[in-house]
Amino acid sequence: MKLLEERILRDGQVRPGEILKVDSFLNHQLDVDLLQAIGREFYEKYKDAGITRILTVEASGIAIACETANLFHVPVVFAKKAKSKNLDGELYTSKVCSYTYGREYTVTLSKKFLGAEDTVLLVDDFLAVGKAMNGLIDICTQAGASVAGIGIAIEKGFQPGGKELRARGYDVMSLAILESMDDAGNIRFRAQ
Incomplete structure (x- = not known):
């Protein structure tokens, strides 16, 4: 998506450790017009897949999920990283590791919001090594829900997550897709 690539080049900041900071438009301050365009891309790709739920992990994927779900006219469900006192009933749980934060979380999702009748589109802001997506896939498997596709705003193509998910048959x-980036701020995208 040319619009997103241009925004990354203009406002993204490369940090040591292969971190791309996009907080001025994607995951702290939100550019709603850009989010709508991202949601539209995912909708156009998966509009005939029978999507009944959009699923993400809190927190950065929620805005993208909402814009996408608005077009599908389906609910957004998100796996929570912290167990709160108002989570009740039976829960799906899975372990995920945050690349950016370098820590493992147990994510939870109430069983009443996802079931075997659901066809799910997973969305998130970043895909690096794929731990968050694998956690969401695990939750879908526990629920008996089918995963129609995975929509990612920015993929670090030089890390294994996307390649591994595609090799397992996920759309x-x-x-x-970042082909490379370095500490000097140079970013190169993979041709799509």
């Missing part, structure tokens, strides 16, 4: 749509 992954990444709107901007």
Whole structure:
């Protein structure tokens, strides 16, 4: 998606450790017009897949999920990283590791919001090594729900997550795939 690539080049900041900071438009301050365009791309790709739920992990994927779900007219469900006192009933749980934060979380999702009748589109802001997506896939498997596709705003193509998910047969749509980036701020995108 040219619009997203241009925004990354203009406002993204490369940090040591292969971190791309996009907090000025994607995951802290939100550019709603860009989010709508991202949601539209995912909708166009998966509009005939029978999507009944959009699923993400809190927190950065929620805005993208909402814009996408608005077009599908389906609910957004998100796996929570912290167990709160108002989570009740039976829960699906899975372990995920945050690349950015370098820590493992147990994510939870109430069983009443996802079941075997659901066809799910997974969405998130980043895909690096794929731990968050694997956790969401695990939750879908526990629920008996089918995964129609995976929509990613920015994929770090030099890390294994996207390649591994595609090799397992998942339909992954990444709107901007980073081929490389370095500490000097140079970013190169994979041709799509």
